[in-house]
Amino acid sequence: MPNTNAKLRSNHRGGREASRRELVSRSLQSAQHCLENQDFGTAYAHYLLVLNLAPELKPSVKETFQFTLFKWAEELDSLARIQDLFNCYEQALELYPNDEVICNSMGEHLFRMGFRDEAAGYFHKAVKLNPDFADAKENFYRVANWLVERWHFIMLNDAKRNLTYLKAIENAVHSGSMSVLDIGTGTGILSMFAKKAGASFVYACELSKTMYELARDVVAANNMEREIKLLHLKSLDIEIPKHIPERVSLVFTETVDAGLFGEGIVESLIHAWEHLLLQPKPKNQDISAGEYGRVIPASATIFGMAVECKEIRKHHRVEMQEVAGVCLSNSVQFFSPTYAAAASEETVEPYTTEKLSRIPGGYRPLTEPCQVMTVDFNNLQELKSLASRKPWKLSLPVTEGGILDAVVVWFVLQLDDEHALSTSPSEETCWEQAVYPVQGLLDYSVKTGDTVMMEVCCQDCYLKIQKISSLPSECGMDFSDRDDTLSLGNEAELCNALAGLQTSTKQDGSTPVCVLESTEIALLNDVPYHECFKAAMSKVLLSLNPSKDLHSMDVDGHGSGINLQENQNRSSVDVDPDALYVLDVSEGFSILPIIAGKLGPVRAYSSVEKEQHQAALHVIAEANHFPKETLEFWLSHLEEESVVLQRPKSDKLWSIIILDVIEPSGLIQQEVMEKAAISRCLLHSGGKIFPQYVLVYGMLVESESLLLESAVQGTEPTLGFNIAPFINQFKVPVRVYLDLSTLPCVPLSKPAELLRLDLMTPPLNCPSREVKVQICKSGRVTAIPFWYHIHLDEDHSLNTSDESSHWKQAAVVLDDPIPVQVGDELVLDVQHHKSNISITVKR
Numbered sequence: 001m002p003n004t005n006a007k008l009r010s011n012h013r014g015g016r017e018a019s020r021r022e023l024v025s026r027s028l029q030s031a032q033h034c035l036e037n038q039d040f041g042t043a044y045a046h047y048l049l050v051l052n053l054a055p056e057l058k059p060s061v062k063e064t065f066q067f068t069l070f071k072w073a074e075e076l077d078s079l080a081r082i083q084d085l086f087n088c089y090e091q092a093l094e095l096y097p098n099d100e101v102i103c104n105s106m107g108e109h110l111f112r113m114g115f116r117d118e119a120a121g122y123f124h125k126a127v128k129l130n131p132d133f134a135d136a137k138e139n140f141y142r143v144a145n146w147l148v149e150r151w152h153f154i155m156l157n158d159a160k161r162n163l164t165y166l167k168a169i170e171n172a173v174h175s176g177s178m179s180v181l182d183i184g185t186g187t188g189i190l191s192m193f194a195k196k197a198g199a200s201f202v203y204a205c206e207l208s209k210t211m212y213e214l215a216r217d218v219v220a221a222n223n224m225e226r227e228i229k230l231l232h233l234k235s236l237d238i239e240i241p242k243h244i245p246e247r248v249s250l251v252f253t254e255t256v257d258a259g260l261f262g263e264g265i266v267e268s269l270i271h272a273w274e275h276l277l278l279q280p281k282p283k284n285q286d287i288s289a290g291e292y293g294r295v296i297p298a299s300a301t302i303f304g305m306a307v308e309c310k311e312i313r314k315h316h317r318v319e320m321q322e323v324a325g326v327c328l329s330n331s332v333q334f335f336s337p338t339y340a341a342a343a344s345e346e347t348v349e350p351y352t353t354e355k356l357s358r359i360p361g362g363y364r365p366l367t368e369p370c371q372v373m374t375v376d377f378n379n380l381q382e383l384k385s386l387a388s389r390k391p392w393k394l395s396l397p398v399t400e401g402g403i404l405d406a407v408v409v410w411f412v413l414q415l416d417d418e419h420a421l422s423t424s425p426s427e428e429t430c431w432e433q434a435v436y437p438v439q440g441l442l443d444y445s446v447k448t449g450d451t452v453m454m455e456v457c458c459q460d461c462y463l464k465i466q467k468i469s470s471l472p473s474e475c476g477m478d479f480s481d482r483d484d485t486l487s488l489g490n491e492a493e494l495c496n497a498l499a500g501l502q503t504s505t506k507q508d509g510s511t512p513v514c515v516l517e518s519t520e521i522a523l524l525n526d527v528p529y530h531e532c533f534k535a536a537m538s539k540v541l542l543s544l545n546p547s548k549d550l551h552s553m554d555v556d557g558h559g560s561g562i563n564l565q566e567n568q569n570r571s572s573v574d575v576d577p578d579a580l581y582v583l584d585v586s587e588g589f590s591i592l593p594i595i596a597g598k599l600g601p602v603r604a605y606s607s608v609e610k611e612q613h614q615a616a617l618h619v620i621a622e623a624n625h626f627p628k629e630t631l632e633f634w635l636s637h638l639e640e641e642s643v644v645l646q647r648p649k650s651d652k653l654w655s656i657i658i659l660d661v662i663e664p665s666g667l668i669q670q671e672v673m674e675k676a677a678i679s680r681c682l683l684h685s686g687g688k689i690f691p692q693y694v695l696v697y698g699m700l701v702e703s704e705s706l707l708l709e710s711a712v713q714g715t716e717p718t719l720g721f722n723i724a725p726f727i728n729q730f731k732v733p734v735r736v737y738l739d740l741s742t743l744p745c746v747p748l749s750k751p752a753e754l755l756r757l758d759l760m761t762p763p764l765n766c767p768s769r770e771v772k773v774q775i776c777k778s779g780r781v782t783a784i785p786f787w788y789h790i791h792l793d794e795d796h797s798l799n800t801s802d803e804s805s806h807w808k809q810a811a812v813v814l815d816d817p818i819p820v821q822v823g824d825e826l827v828l829d830v831q832h833h834k835s836n837i838s839i840t841v842k843r
Helices: 002-036 040-053 055-078 082-095 100-112 116-129 134-147 151-156 159-174 189-197 209-221 265-275 310-316 337-343 380-388 491-502 518-524 527-544 564-569 592-597 611-623 672-680 704-710 724-730
Strands: 179-183 201-205 228-231 250-253 294-296 299-308 333-335 352-354 370-376 392-397 406-414 420-422 433-437 451-459 462-471 513-515 580-585 602-606 631-633 654-659 683-690 693-698 734-738 752-758 768-774 779-791 797-799 809-820 825-833 836-842
Touching: 002 040, 002 055, 040 055, 040 082, 055 082, 055 100, 082 100, 100 116, 100 134, 116 134, 116 209, 134 836, 151 704, 151 724, 159 179, 159 189, 159 250, 159 294, 159 420, 179 189, 179 265, 189 201, 189 209, 189 228, 189 250, 209 228, 209 724, 250 265, 265 380, 299 392, 310 352, 310 433, 310 518, 337 433, 370 380, 370 392, 370 462, 380 451, 406 462, 433 462, 513 611, 527 580, 527 592, 527 654, 527 683, 527 797, 580 592, 592 602, 592 611, 592 631, 611 631, 654 672, 672 683, 704 734, 704 779, 704 809, 752 768, 752 825, 752 836, 779 836, 809 836
Parallel strands: 179 201, 179 250, 201 228, 250 294, 333 513, 580 602, 580 654, 602 631, 654 683
Antiparallel strands: 299 370, 299 406, 352 433, 392 451, 406 420, 406 433, 451 462, 693 752, 693 779, 734 809, 768 825, 779 797, 779 809, 825 836
16 A cells, blocks of 8 residues: 555656646747747746746756846836836846846846936946956946945045044043934944044944945944944934934034035034034033033134136136037027026025136136135024025125136135134145136126125025126225125215126026036037037038039138028928938037038938927027028937937938037947947938047056045055945946046056047947057056047047047046056057946056
């Protein structure tokens, strides 16, 4: 009997195994059939069944399963079935927990949906699983800039800043402040200062998930995980006794930006005084420091001055009356976002930031530095009154004539009675300065004796400086009082003053307003860029339509131009059947389609998306007597906006397609080679892609600044604390938005051509190249800055490192500097992968 039962069980198991194999086989066949019919959802379900029934098949079906997952995820994404999408990835990662490709793909979906912290985790895991996986590395570098901002490295490398904070915290703890709270702890360095100084209870909060986890690792590596309590919270959400047992005697924070208040220090300290800190020290009472509350920094003084600065002007005011034959004067008022922020009810940062000591072309003070305001962080009533305080007027006497481009602001942070930090442009500091560009005036020139007027307020957690204008000296008025009403001597004085102010500010409300990003304004101001495109487009259009009258094409700006009246009278029905089609798919605002349309019988298509930008282009076109039907907005012709590159009409092809190849940051645009491949198929014979090819140039330099801005340099700047290995996980090999003209560096080689990217002739492209570079000066190679020569054709090119260029440069920063001597030769391995350039040095 026992033998019979065993035999039955064996037969049963054999039957189940046969059934399993048959089900797996049928499911694999069904999955393949579904893939052939592009039914990715059903195919995915079949593969899930197969892999759960037959785990041994994981290696053999892995690639097909990945393909199916990614296709099904694309469908779910397009249908906005987000939860189903993530469920599929979670199922896939249960089956392939260590698959870097699936991890990377999951991260890409999360990043597109705005979940940067979570995306970083998957990208980081993918890189750890396969350090050579280029897609994951590029994705991780991209997200790392969002998660751990670059100023963390600069600040941690600022030994003076670190030491000053250490001394102030030591003074407070040694005087008796033994329970402390660190608001916005970042890496945890200030908390570790407090613990090292002898604080009994140290609490620290950090809102960013990435920075909180980083701080946890740093604190543990420095053997303080049991002595510092880290909270993944915003300080406003901390409750007693839920998160900390009782009120603390010391709060320290460095939640300050270039404009002092922009990171919410006022709001967080008001909450701290009301809910987390002991009461402030009573006046005229001698009590122990542990019995009252205090804040580091104790106070701050804000300073400002008016400056002339060509670089600031270039990014915030359109200076050109005419660009490549297109008249801009009086047709549209262009403003940068900082000007729009002043009039907006939304919470928008009302300033930009610059490191004035390194700004291209420098700057020139037009006034003496002036105290704008002070704030006592240990005075709750003063903090609460800041937001409700009415705007006050401030006047700065002009001490040197020039062009009024901006008011720049910095501050002195008084940590305690003995220790202070200044963010002045004359100081060697990790901080930048806040810049309030001057916009909207009819006349920006000022002379000695004039007065720069402005209004100051603290609103929406920002210091706002607005209504900046100039008052001529002949008005003879004194606005130095800060009252809202001006005490004027007599009626005549009032009239003179108002007349002076009215001539300084644009009053015409009928002129359309267009808000552009500062990079878009810099592009509009780039005259060589537009002239170069005009000449190159003229050449192509002339070659394609030689029968047209040359004089009507205004190739060099000296021709008579097209017959404007004739074009205006021509209806859209009578559009020249021989018109050539030009498509501009540049990023952002571009007047290239209007320039193209003025060169002859052309149908120009712009790909600008914002309605305000489209309206501005229409106004400019009308101001230039541009036939209305000649300029069209391409996206309005598309059924699916994601597929921008298409034929203009079923029976037409493009004569010129303009691609945006280089970002203002100095990097190559994403997917530009893929766009070029599609564009080549949409050109008629003789048509061109602009640019036709790009040459990448670079040189070897020694730059201590780039090292300090890219990674924490050991334990010395962090005063012995072990932080570098943890935050340096988020370093990126390429620094962007550099300006070689002001970058502190020593060139160690001459510029060398590194790579060619050919958009018109793909066989000339090479994804990798070795370049030999001769050393012409001894030193340490720390970085390789690179830039581009953009060739629209053989005769017309643009250099992105030129002074007039709206582009910035980028640099690869080496992990380990390489000592070199004059005459040495280094070999650079240059790789181009998916619009990203990597440069490594072969020893």
